[in-house]
Amino acid sequence: MFANSGYYATRVIDIVKSAGVAKGLFYWYFENKEALFIQIVQATRDDLRRAQAKAIEGETDPLERIAKGIDASLRFISENEQLYVLLRFAGTEDRFASLIEEATQIHALDTSKHIKDAIDQGKVIDADPLVMAHAVVATVFHFARIRSAAGADFEIDELSSFVSSFCLRGLGADLSAVSHPKARATG
Amino acid sequence: MFANSGYYATRVIDIVKSAGVAKGLFYWYFENKEALFIQIVQATRDDLRRAQAKAIEGETDPLERIAKGIDASLRFISENEQLYVLLRFAGTEDRFASLIEEATQIHALDTSKHIKDAIDQGKVIDADPLVMAHAVVATVFHFARIRSAAGADFEIDELSSFVSSFCLRGLGADLSAVSHPKARATG
Amino acid sequence: MFANSGYYATRVIDIVKSAGVAKGLFYWYFENKEALFIQIVQATRDDLRRAQAKAIEGETDPLERIAKGIDASLRFISENEQLYVLLRFAGTEDRFASLIEEATQIHALDTSKHIKDAIDQGKVIDADPLVMAHAVVATVFHFARIRSAAGADFEIDELSSFVSSFCLRGLGADLSAVSHPKARATG
């Protein structure tokens, strides 16, 4: 409901009605409306990170880790489009902004580690890993956004492939060195 | 005030007080609070597009146009950080969302024209120009966002240079062919 | 506009707009909205009384005067339906009520004189003339009301005839003694 109608338009009464319980019960389980929203955002954020971690599990090549992380992120967001709207909203309200800034930083930090490894192995150009990681995160989330906004004009496999290619190329990587199953359709 | 405190936290009384006029006068000039917000968002959006257009004026090389467009966008946003927050908020409310979706589409469309030209001239890889344009827009706006969020960790010249490089490389362009004054600091 | 939309629903801006002048001018001609309304009500009230006076001018027979007064009242109201709504509204607001109470009293008093004359001449039953006058006024105004409410279901000549008959009979008068041109259709 938060995602569909927005945080302000979703009233506590709407929430409890759709849950089939009385209003008072809401406050037995949640401190207040804000707390519920934060819980949802945090859970979504953590699920996303878990999905990323699982995707690169066992993978040792840094470029593959980057590509697989991109793929996992795009898939997660496309499968949880509604929840993702929450993350975007959260970023625009002072009291929720930190939730998202942290998440972005962590996501970039996670990615920067692989980039650093890739730099050490001479697989990408030698620039600030964190800055480059942000560029990757940027591309991933923007495509997630236009996908949910445009109503999935893009097929997820193709999109994942394109984003991986674009990012790796942007990092100066040799695409032929990456065997990510879906990351070679374009260019 | 909308940017600093948020749309909901900014009361009409706050607006008129800070303008030093009486409350009724607000409704002489604006139909309501929503209308004022829309006006501001539209003006900001249009200013940004104008800044982009002006930046590439007279430039014929498509890669240069892309690089200069990126530079202009980043500079505009960094100089209008506050207003840019409005655009982000607008994207999360149903009633304002269309303002932003349109703007994103137009921005991508503008960029896609230069990419198409570049493809025709064999300067970038041959993939869907619109999709690649979105990747460019993505990177630009993400960096704009983390810059306004993180409080300008990045120096604007360096940032612009990096984003241009990353994007052009992502498009498969030969960076040495671009003479954009600030587009070669990194990598 | 007061009659059509009600006193409260009619804004000063509506009045001046329909007059094609600016708002400030309203206050050059009228002290305020209330004053305008009072003027209209008074004028209407006075017009009605004038119409009644004119109708019985030169008529000496008290029953004829009563019948002609009834006829004139009904005709006036049916020709000024809109204005009559004002009178009804005025009667329900404290600050305007006196305008109408007075009018009712005066109307009854006027009528009671003829009734008194008729009693003296033995033409109607011997009861309190003022009370009987009120009964006459009652009937006249109620029919005026249902006529404007029901959208003129009743033809004015017939109605006038009926009301005169009903009232005169109610006063115990001998209808055959009244030569009022339209007062013999019923009963």
Place this chain on the structure above:
Amino acid sequence: MFANSGYYATRVIDIVKSAGVAKGLFYWYFENKEALFIQIVQATRDDLRRAQAKAIEGETDPLERIAKGIDASLRFISENEQLYVLLRFAGTEDRFASLIEEATQIHALDTSKHIKDAIDQGKVIDADPLVMAHAVVATVFHFARIRSAAGADFEIDELSSFVSSFCLRGLGADLSAVSHPKARATG
């Protein structure tokens, strides 16, 4: 409060304060101010009709039914003067007018049935029963009005008696045929 101060002058806050509850509770029980007013008007209207019905219960003679209906109406209104003001106000606002028009129509219709019976029995003159019913309703409500306006100048028994006499005579009835206990004081 509506009756004393008027619909507009009575604020919701006044209502809840006088009830000793909080403002929000008003909207738990009533959709809005208008809805409360409508409820009150409807209840009053229905109570009046019930009082009329009860008064003529078991009475078979049409003239008696008419006289007893008149008596009941006058008594109800004089006992509920305040509420009756609401009915009058309602008649002057578009959104409430239908409540009263209907009530007037129903009241006239109820009365017209007895008049029709009386006509069939040759007890009153042969004219349109509905029109004559309206004349009766007119007289009843006008006297109710001047009574509430003038602060009960008339003693209720006398008034009831007079109105009955006036109406029955107006209908062409033989007053000596009516045994209504209070219907013979005047004339």
Place this chain on the structure above:
DNA sequence: TATGAATGAGTATTCATTCAT
């Protein structure tokens, strides 16, 4: 655990009126 009546702070909007020009 669960209910839902009760609370009351919070706010956008309207509109009669004023007044400098």
Place this chain on the structure above:
DNA sequence: TATGAATGAATACTCATTCAT
């Protein structure tokens, strides 16, 4: 006479939160 920008008091209604049961 005429304008219309400027004023600001006034008010219905919402909704998160509490709490007795």
